[in-house]
Amino acid sequence: MTGPEPILEVSGLLKHYPLTRGILFKKQVGAVKAVDGVDFTLGRGETLGIVGESGCGKSTLARLLVNLEAPTAGSIRYRGEDITRLSGRALKAVRRNIQMVFQDPYTSLNPRMTVGDIIGEPYEIHPEAAPKGDRRRRVRELLDVVGLNPEYINRYPHQFSGGQRQRIGIARGLALRPEIIVADEPVSALDVSVQAQVINLLATLQAEFGLSYVFIAHDLSIVRHISDRVGVMYLGRIVETGRDAEIYDHPTHPYTQALLSAVPVPDPRAREHRERIILSGDVPSPTDIPSGCRFRTRCWKARERCTLEVPPLAVPEEFRLTRGPAAHDSACHFAEEKRVVPPEGPAASGDEPHTEPA
Template sequence: MAEPTAEPILEVRGLVKHYPLTQGIVIKRQIGAVKAVDGVDFDLGSGETLGIVGESGCGKSTVAKMLVNLERPTAGEIRYKGEDITRLSGRALKAVRRNIQMVFQDPYTSLNPRMTVGDIIGEPYEIHPEVAPKGSRRQKVQDLLDVVGLNPEYINRYPHQFSGGQRQRIGIARGLALRPEVIVADEPVSALDVSVQAQVVNLLERLQSEFRLSYVFIAHDLSIVRHISDRVGVMYLGRIVEVGSDAEIYEHPTHPYTQALLSAVPVPDPGAREHRERIILSGDVPSPANPPSGCRFRTRCWKARERCALEVPELAVPAEFRGLSGPAAHDSACHFAEEKHVVP
């Protein structure tokens, strides 16, 4: 894995996305909003992999869509090399989009079944002809197929002729076509079988060092995120609740949600089941249209007290750990942050 450099390539500040809820057919009134993302901050270093984990509905995919400009944020900034890209349009937007590409989750629906593999991977060149002049495109596409471990002869085949893992490789080749610096991968391996998952994860790691890519890797599988990430952010109901290096998050989590999440992951070691402590959360995730006041996790938290309902905990090094240099001293949005080992 490449050493992250000091200068972040992406800086996300106060990112918010609200989807309006309306009532009425003729006269539409807004009666509320689904607060899918509600104040997210993070940095992505050059050559770094930032993993974002969270359960369904926590807003992680909405963050991904905003990073690649498929959704416009309601508020907040996404700075790419210092420049806010959320308000760009026209040529400037096009130029930025070239550098931030996306790999999607489902290799079955994200490839057009009526286009050949060559057309799918070469399509980005239609939009950005400056990257590859017409004559050289076929060769470029074949090179890309080779890079992702597919036979370059397959250029005229259709997606249905490939297996799930191979299709995901096609999606990755398309993401690489414009030689981007940042790749946002939204659950890139969760639709694949275990034995094929490892192949694709290894491919992503190899490509990162080969092309000096920075990854935002979004997944719900905490084990894979740990494997691939340099830093990890944990999301709950539209916010990042804890962020730190992989060792800080997995070995020294201080936020109760992270602890519950980690303790719930089944570990492939039957010896662990007798002595492993499980934190079983009660209830379900509240609706993002009407999140709890104060700390959003308080309705399911075993530590919640009055203060949690009144004050929103900020994402910073908790007071208990401030000034300390140990691995527990990392950003955690909890009033009662406390280190706890949950991974065996």
């Protein structure tokens, strides 16, 4: 079965920050490899979830996708055009179709501007998107779309709660009617109950406007709720990617399995029977990435081959003929399917399901 039409294609994306020494004559002595070879596609109307530990390069990837930073190498193709090579008016036109929702709703809004000015600011930069006399009406419509009272148009950010501020940020992202929204941990600073409201709002807006999302988060349960496909990042690279059911129910990469084993399980019986995987050591520095497989220093499966060879992000050889849920891309020489969290329900605790007599 073929997926949706690709609207964004990322290939060989790198972002290295140089480390220099000296005052007058600076010499590069190394580099922080924040993003170090990322490849993925995003389909029309699809949500791609990106998960991983703090410091793995998720937020840097988000800034690269909206061209807030220039990549060291690689390409980002929007509708077949490499946006990393654009500038001036051409880049401005593309940015209208790729918008971003930032992580912190407290610092992403200008405290000196009213909500109406914040949401309407994109119209000042792209005046062709809305006639000048029609902008206030458009702003009121956007407030209503994201579940806020249009009468709040003259209020300031400090007069809103965290969840309401994030809704304002979403409204600003929708102002130009983009095709793609990059959401960089949009609910991590919110309470759990408010997180659910914002996630449901994003899902509703996607169905209404046909949006495509790159949804970045460190909470795997939230990513599963909203994503069609999931990419797991570790130290600047995607190490496993597949449909949400493939990643969560049939993970094959050891790092993904370790992440899933740390996800809270609401069913006490399932929690008793799950296997908790504790990784040894710390995440290596992005200035000194291990040779071969970059996860090998914390992996219980590591062998000599892992030191010498970089595992490709591809379907493992042992799963290529099965066509089952484990047949998805995984960057591991010794990939093995493993159910980390048992299914919920009576069977999870080993009890036989109750049946009524015939």
